[in-house]
Structures are given as C-alpha cells and as structure tokens.
Amino acid sequence: MSGTKWTHKSLIVAVGLALALLMPAVSAAANTSDTSDARAGTARYHRLDAARAAGYDLLTDAAGIACIDNPGVGGMGIHYANGDLVGNPSVNAATPEALVYEPQPNGRLRLVAAEYVVLQSAWEAAGNSGVPTLFGRSFELIPSPNRYGLPAFYELHAWIWKHNPRGMFDDWNPLVSCAAAQS
C-alpha cells in the first residue's frame, strides 16, 4: 500500500517535472520563430560565392588570423562580414552583419552561424540607449582594444546552422574546429 502511495507521489513529481520542462519549451517557440527568419535570410549563403556577391568579405583579426577559436572552450570559425551592414546601427534577424563558416577537411567551408554586430558608436549616435537585443537576447559588448582591431562593438552569435551544446547564442561552439584550416 505504501508502495502504491509512493508510486503516486512519483507520478505527481514526474508530471510536475514534465510540465516544468514543457513550459519553457512553449515559451521558446517565439525564439524558434525568430531564428527561422535568420535561417530563411541566410540559407542562400550556404554557397560562399553567393555571400561574397552579397558583400560579405573575409574578416581576419589584427594578427591576420582568419579562423577564430578558443582552445578548451570551442571555436567560432571563419567570419565573412558585410561592411555596409556593420556600419548600420539597425539589427535584422534576416540580414546578419557577419556569416561564420567552419573549414571542412575537404577544403570546403560550411556555414554554421550568423553574427550580429553593431558598432557601439553607431548605436549610440542613432540615439539608442542600453544594449541591442535580438531573439530576446542582449548583445555582448566587446570593448576596444580587441583582437580584431575594431572600435568597441556589440555582438551576438546565433548558431542557426550547426548545433551548439553551449547554447544557441553562446560565442563559442565546442563542435566547431579550426583544425582543417590549419592542415
């Protein structure tokens, strides 16, 4: 009998846990919708030549390194940035300022993420206060000086084309490697 009561308690706990899990899932639907705009806007850039034709150019850091990684934490990959979009303080899910590609062993580049970038000076000159947001997430401020030799900027990665175990919007993806770029 006590076993039966325990079973009932377990069931109640299990149902509670299930509801707790499902509630955030429902609220996450809005984020899914936003990231679908990002995917729709960038799907054509699986073709690197299409990205180049649209104004995305190879970005290297101040040391000339193209493939950005953080050993022990994860990689980003190779960034292609659109200068016109970077200089514009607006943020649009479908038109990221940068596209991030992971070098593949066969020499190809695989589109893995979008990066949204706003120069802090442009953001503030446009009369904005606070921090840019997208997908319900706040951008991170990268102060100057930084490894890219850029003025202070806000940025947000969205790993819309490759799963990131650290989360959709983390800067680093442990499943992304620059190893193929160095071989």
Added chain:
Amino acid sequence: MARYMVERIFPDGLEIPVTDDGAAACLGVVDRNAELGVTWVHSYVSDDKRKSFCIYDGPDPESIRRAAERNSQPVNNITRVKVLDPYFYK
C-alpha cells in the same frame, strides 16, 4: 514561421554522392525551397537510407509539399513541431 518534420520514404534508398555534384544537388534544393519561403534546416536519414526525417521551417504544410514537388522528393507525413532541448535556446 512554423517548423515541420517531414517524413519521406525512399523505396530504393536515398543516394546523394559525396561529390561536387552531390553538394550542388543539395544547394539546388535550398534554392528551390527559398522561392517558396521554405527553409531546409537539416535531415536525419535511417541507416538503410530508405527513410528520412527532415526538419523544415515554412509558412504552412502546403508550401512544404510544393517545395517537395519541385525537388522531386516524396512526402509521406508532415508534422508541425516545436523545439525542445536541454537549453531551450536559453
């Protein structure tokens, strides 16, 4: 935009060569989908390559079916789905 899981059955197996031609074929699918506002996110293919589970974003199931017709792909079932993972995309 809604997300869908599209189940496809390939009686003779799905064979996409891991070559430039195969890559071009996949990119062609991306282009034709875009004309209908449909985005192929990724797919899971069974070991025997006779069944695939494809994740798509799109405006409605009819657009998914029209995209499949343009790509000469079978459609056996379409289910509207939501994402659930340990991070809920934070």
